[in-house]
Amino acid sequence: MTVRAWAWLVVGAVVFARLLSWLGGYDIVADVDPSNSGAAPGTAAWLGTDALGRDIAWRMVKATDAFVVPSVGAALVAVGLGGGLGTLGGWFGGTIERASGAVAGLPGAAPRFVMVLLLATIFEPSSVVLAVGCGLAFVPQAAAEVAARLGAMRRTAFVEASLVHGVGVARVLGGHLLWTGCRLLLLRLALQSVAFYVVVETTLSYLGALGVQEPLPSFGNMVARGLVDSRLHLVARLAPPTALWLLLSALLHVDGVVARRDSRRAT
């Protein structure tokens, strides 16, 4: 199996797990069974159980609730707002480009993780606020890259010719420039903001306080429990961190594949 196929398989497995969690009807409270604490992997619990006797495999499936949908929200914020401001700047240029660049650059004034924590503290550390924060963190990059690419394409002869021949601005901008020239770039930014959301959510859950709280599962709080409880079976301790690492590696790899394709198209 190629690395690319493996990466798509991991991403597909996470999406499938989210669907399974939605359909599966796993009850996080009813699953508690202290008499079955720290069980080894078997037919009843494929990856063993934790200190409260809960099925690690099912909790990992349920943990996808914490990041799959909100991370898509983060990607939409990054691509929508960043791409929108970049489109404005790249198409009109001049003062509008400087103004949209300044607005888009605001979230980039603080480090990404610090900015998300600031928003979570000022408002609430909910998944919506985290998604908006993670999306905003990529707005400066999205706006700058889209503006640069559109700015260069705006001055090409085929754009001038299309406009002179009466093709609408919306069609030239949306169909020719954004779709043809920027869709892979926007896909990359979406993938990066998805990965960033996963990192932020699991980190906050690992550190406690601002993340997903027990009994709800997150890869972050499952890793934290595995750190303090050495009585758990090795598979039960290693499964959540391995799954998280595989997911992030896969996202990074897919991002690299898209980047290479984008670079080939650009040249």
Added chain:
Amino acid sequence: MSGALARALLARTAAVVGGLVAAVAALVVLLKAAPGDAADLVTTDPTLRARLVAEWDLDAPIHEAVGAALSGRWGQSWTVRPGADVADLVMEALVQSVPLWLGAWALTLALGIGWSSQAGRARWQGWPVLSAAPVFLLGWAAIVLLNETAFAAMGAGWINRPAWFSLPDSTSFLRSALAMTVLAAGSGGLRSFVDGARSRLEVHRMSPAVEALVARGQPTRRLLAWLWVPDLSVLAAERGALLFGGLVVVERVFAMPGAGSLFWEACVRRDQPVVVASGVVAALGVALLRWLADMTRVVADPRLRELT
């Protein structure tokens, strides 16, 4: 100094300072716009609430609040260390964090520049995948691996209890070195630095100036290094800014005191003055790094002076 260079430096400085002021203003506006205020968290008694609002300057107009935040008048801590001066708290924490941040930054630059300049030679392809793990996960893996290996070795009677045992609770050189390495390598940061630096170097290798030197059989190393400096300065500034965020995580995972730990405590305990102060200091750090990168680029690349 030429007029164009001076104008370029001035313009870049003004842009960085303007960005910093706008960011602090945005932070203050967000704090004011958020539903409820800190006094609401403490009491429902109107008399006490009015006193707290006056004492904590919660009703100060936005321009005054921005001025206070920018000038370092952050007041006193509410919950992290009640009554302590926030400026002193932040300074004390920064002194503890700066060596860790500098060490991680230097390690990133050394490894990143070393790896990215190895184009064409045999490289181990697996490290970018390892680098994908988030900072907390790398820290977790290091702690579990070291603790359990040491525990097993002690149980077998191979070693005595090492001084660093029971990480991360005991202070040791190993803990600091691990924290620095994890901060430098985690969350794909090292990989993105290497990818960025390598792709820019490839572009420069194909530039007409370098090809002309190659055609004449002359060495290209010096020219390539000079062309690479502006790109590296931007990448180094970006990576340095991201490490500020990583400090929060690594200091918590390794139970180390410092600015990251202070910021986290302030966020958890809703200590608004400390949160604002930490946000301003982080924004100042990012602005300073960008300013340094801009200065380096403008000095190293004369073409950028004309664009300003």
